[in-house]
């Protein structure tokens with residue numbers, strides 16, 4: 001049997017945490033032959049609810065689940081962690097933008113970055129889900145100087161999956177027929193869902209849809225999907241967010257089979273996005289690592305949108321200078 005991997009979930013008693021824990025314990029994220037230990041981190045007022053989550057996990061008798069650690073101490077929660085899912089944070093309500101959460105949530109990610117630095121496995125894979133995810137990831141990264149900065153990522157896979165669903169609906173094809181989808185930039189309303197390199201059943205996506213739909217319907221629908229879910233459900237997306245987090249880590253850990261997926265990762269100058277922000281790029285995952293897809297042609301329309309979302313990320317970063 002393989003050695004168990006330790007998976008930390010922060011905010012494990014919250015909506016997304018509740019959707020995540022059971023799927024991870026059943027092997028959806030790290031593989032059906034990979035035992036796991038769940039390290040569930042909450043804040044003191046949520047410890048009773050967390051105990052209930054652990055009781056339910058016990059009651060599932062998952063063959064892969066080796067142990068459950070419930071704690072409100074980040075130093076315990078991140079101890080030897082191989083995968084850290086930073087979910088615990090306040091969600092936005094109707095009428096808010098995700099960056100409105102920066103002040104309330106930003107303070108969570110510095111101490112957690114430090115606890116990761118001091119206690120996690122040196123090869124820990126960190127995914128930040130709590131909003132505003134990209135800038136929170138930057139805060140965690142800045143507080144973990146001993147961990148390779150590339151190991152800090154933020155989630156735009158939900159946006160990626162949303163874009164697949166919209167394009168599949170429009171073209172009448174199944175989403176598995178779509179290749180080469182890209183989300184650029186921030187997990188916010190400035191994100192740029194780009195179909196310029198996309199194919200649907202082998203045909204160029206741009207030839208299958210009219211430009212008006214692409215610019216005036218598809219792009220805003222994907223950008224505003226989180227708000228639309230909040231309006232419809234009265235609560236922010238949870239099961240779809242958990243599913244996207246599982247997709248993100250599964251591909252990073254086990255590989256994306258040559259396919260492009262969107263991950264917000266530290267910018268390295270690719271596509272003229274200067275270093276210093278956690279920006280969503282198309283990546284290919286292989287051997288437990290990711291690489292930004294290089295060499296794509298960027299037209300003026302794309303350039304403008306990629307720069308706009310970059311500008312927003314740098315403004316968010318300037319707003320939390322004291323936490324970096």
Ligand code: NAD
Pocket residue numbers: 010011012013014015016017041042043046087088089090091092108128129130131132133155156158159187236237238241
């Ligand atoms: P929720 O309110 O249901 O749960 C959040 C949980 O985090 C709560 O149980 C709370 O006690 C806990 N928590 C708060 N501070 C904590 C801390 N310092 N340490 C550990 N736990 C802490 O919220 P939710 O619906 O699960 O959403 C969580 C976050 O994920 C929100 O910020 C939301 O906006 C974000 N989100 C991001 C995406 C994305 O695509 N990146 C998608 C959906 C939601």
Ligand code: LMR
Pocket residue numbers: 091092098131158225226227229236237241
């Ligand atoms: C989402 O995209 O569903 C989440 O980021 C929640 C939100 O605030 O939109």
